[in-house]
Amino acid sequence: MKKWMKFVGTAAVGLMALTACGGQQSSAPAEPEESNAGEEAPAEEEITFKIGATQIVEHPSLDAAYEGFQKALEDAGLSVSYDFQSAQGDQNNVHTIANNFVANNVDLIFTNSTVSTLGALNATNEIPIVFASVSDPVAAGLVTALDEPGENITGVIDLHPEFTQKTVQFIEEHFEGATVGIIIDSGEQNSIAQLEAVKAAMEGTSLTLVERSVDSSAVVAEAARSLADRVDVFLMTTDNTVVQGLGALVGVANDYDIPLIVGDPESLEGGGFATYGVDFFSIGYRAGEMAVQILKGEKVPSEINVEIPPELTLLINKKAAEEQGVEWNDQWEETAEVINN
Known part of the structure; x- marks a missing residue:
């Protein structure tokens, strides 16, 4: 808040006196009025x-x-x-x-x-x-x-509007007829919405979906192992509980040679095989x-309208592909951004 100060100038006026012997008037000179010229106004306080x-x-x-x-x-x-x-x-x-x-x-x-x-x-x-x-x-x-x-x-x-559709298309193209395992925290509205979107995108494809629900990251590994003998691909959304247990899920995917499709680039760097990155x-x-x-x-x-992220990029982790038994497709070198992490 600006604080303004008022300066009031004052002038001192000398008293007039008559000399006793000569009758002459003498007056003391007036003190000069204080001047504020050149002074800067107080700076505005930083909020x-x-x-x-x-x-x-x-x-x-x-x-x-x-x-x-x-x-x-x-x-x-x-x-x-x-x-x-x-x-x-x-x-x-x-x-x-x-x-x-x-x-x-x-x-x-x-x-x-x-x-x-x-x-x-x-x-x-x-x-x-x-x-x-x-x-x-x-x-x-x-x-x-x-x-x-x-x-x-x-x-x-x-979540880019095309993320789920593109992800399902990628799985259908490279893992036709696959049974896809997905783990979510059913207490997250975010995760329920993504699960429903995945189900809708899989309609009419050759893919089958199997799901498991968890309520903490501590049981992600257990849920993944319960699916390992039944699924061909793991699909991980941006479910916060599951992402927190990413290390455990990657471990199961590597142990059982199951490709892990993830929902974000950070999870790809953490050991996921592929994602359409935001x-x-x-x-x-x-x-x-x-x-x-x-x-x-x-x-x-x-x-201010709610905004969506920029367009998606296919990202593939080549090292993770090797760890998860994925047969490398040379086409990915041209169509995807490949990392070796």
């Missing part, structure tokens, strides 16, 4: 914005989105104080975290998962919320439509740009 940031768990994809968000605010030159809180995979912590942000009167909440976003929206209808890493905000009840964000909420989704850092960065507009007062959330 430090308080941002509450939260995600359901910490894993490479979500962490990359949060890093992108922070970088966007840094590039915009904003002074920001972050209060980062992870729910550590426990949905009971989500509402506590959101309520604490509201109690602390933060200027904006950055939510980095569907569950975290639902928690924040339930806690406040006034504090602006910008989300990332949400697959289907409409199905989750966060917004009415992508071009109809809420009064205090908008963001960037992590850059989570870029998703977070774009969400950060939205936050900048809101914090600067240029727009309110309802004026």
Whole structure:
């Protein structure tokens, strides 16, 4: 807030006196009036914005989105104080975290998962919320439509509209007639939406889907082993619980020579075989740009449409292909971005 100061100049006037012997008047010279010329006005105080940031768990994809968000605010030159809180995979912590942000009167909440976003929206209808890493905000009840964000909420989704269809087509083309195993946390609305999309995309194909549900990352390995003798391919979505247990799933895929199709580039680098990649850092960065507009007062959330990620790129991990018994296709060298990790 600018503080303005008024300076009042004063002039001292000498008293007039008559000399007793000569009758002459003499007056003391007036003191010069103080001048403010050349003085600079007080500088405007720099505002430090308080941002509450939260995600359901910490894993490479979500962490990359949060890093992108922070970088966007840094590039915009904003002074920001972050209060980062992870729910550590426990949905009971989500509402506590959101309520604490509201109690602390933060200027904006950055939510980095569907569950975290639902928690924040339930806690406040006034504090602006910008989300990332949400697959289907409409199905989750966060917004009415992508071009109809809420009064205090908008963001960037992590699921490209063509991701599921392209992924299923890839499996059909290279693993025709395969039985596909998928593991999800049925408590995540994000995961339920993706499962339904996979089922719809598989209709009319030669593929068969077998699913298992888990409620924590600790049982991902057990669920994977229960499927290993029945499936030809593993398909992992961006389910946060399963992504947190990626190492265990990769281990089973390697042990049983089962190709693992994953939902994001970070999981590909963690041992997945193939994905149609979305850059989570870029998703977070774009969400950060939205936050900048809101914090600067240029727009309110309802004026910023929910956005989808940029177009997809087929990514293949050649080392993982070898580990999982995949016969290499030379065509991938031309049609995909190949890494050896």
